[in-house]
Amino acid sequence: MFGLWKTWKALEARGIMGINRRNADYVLKYNKRSLYPIVDDKIITKERALEAGIHVPEMYGVISTEKGIEKLDDIIGGRTDFVIKPAQGAGGDGILVIADRFEERFRTVSGKIISHEEIEHQISSILTGLYSLGGHRDRALIEYRVIPDQIFKSISYEGVPDIRIIVLMGYPVMAMLRLPTRQSGGKANLHQGAIGVGVDLATGLTLRGTWLNNIISKHPDTTNAVDGVQLPNWDGFMKLAAGCYELCGLGYIGVDMVLDQEKGPLILELNARPGLNIQIANDCGLTLRTHAVEAHLEELAAKGIKETPEERVRFAQELFGHIHPKD
Secondary structure, eight states, X not given: OHHHHHHHHHHHHTTOOOHHHIIIIIIHHHOOGGGHHHHHSHHHHHHHHHHTTOOOOOEEEEEOSTGGGGGHHXXXXXXXXXXXXXXXXXXXXXXXXXXXXXXXXXXXXXXXXXXXXXXXXXXXXXXXXXXXXXXXXXOEEEXXXXXXXXXXXXXXXXXXXXXXXXXXXTEEEEEEEEEOOTTTTTOOOGGGTOEEEEEOTTTOBEEEEEETTEEESXXXXXXXXXXXXXXXXXXXXXXXXXXXXXXXXXXXXXXEEEEETTTXXXXXXXXXXXXXXXXXXXXXXXXXXXXXXXXXXXXXXXXXXXXXXXXXXXXXXXXXXXXXXXX
């Protein structure tokens, strides 16, 4: 028991945030329950982003009822690739990624050939709430399939890598690149076996990786180094993440973004209860950074100052960057 207490105190001294602290001090404190639908429903998130002029993957259509499944052909038209996902899904479950057509059938991103009827069955399962938060009836979203930037080709296995940035009151506090693996089935979900790689907020340079709670330096499938990779358009990602505070009104969120090879940075979804593995990937605790932001906000409030997204990004990069631009 004493050994566990010492371990806990050591983690606390490093500013490691646990689930209870995240929930009590940040999720409950900064996230109004009435605003949750904005981030828990991907369709609402997408509509709000479009209204705000924020780039997101194009939405081809929405299916809300069993009868609506008949409109699938009209929605996808002659497109050879698209994504079907539950509007209220979590953890990447229920997502179907179609990469190509094969005669009268479809080929998934993993190479599996499936029929039109199997796609309809997947949509039907989504509608019943099989993949939704709380098991409630859901809607199926059909959208543009993101084509990852070539920078990820050597450090990702199939699927689409994404970037998660934790944002407190509009201030980015920590970032992570999530890389699909064979074990994760091409999904960028850490719980399914994807890799989490820390990212320097100042420069967008990748740091070290964590895979299945182990520290790694190479991708298990490609064997290429995951650290020292310069992510393109990093300031663009940071400004997108900072601006999501105004978009949804929630004070503590995880902003998930992707880098499309043609369309650039895109917002994928927002999360009101972002996970804590990002701390392992960055070898740094969230609490030290969130406390610094809260202290900064108190100083600004005393002076009657409210910073712009650009100013918030600048503050975060200067204070939390491992490698500062001037170096």
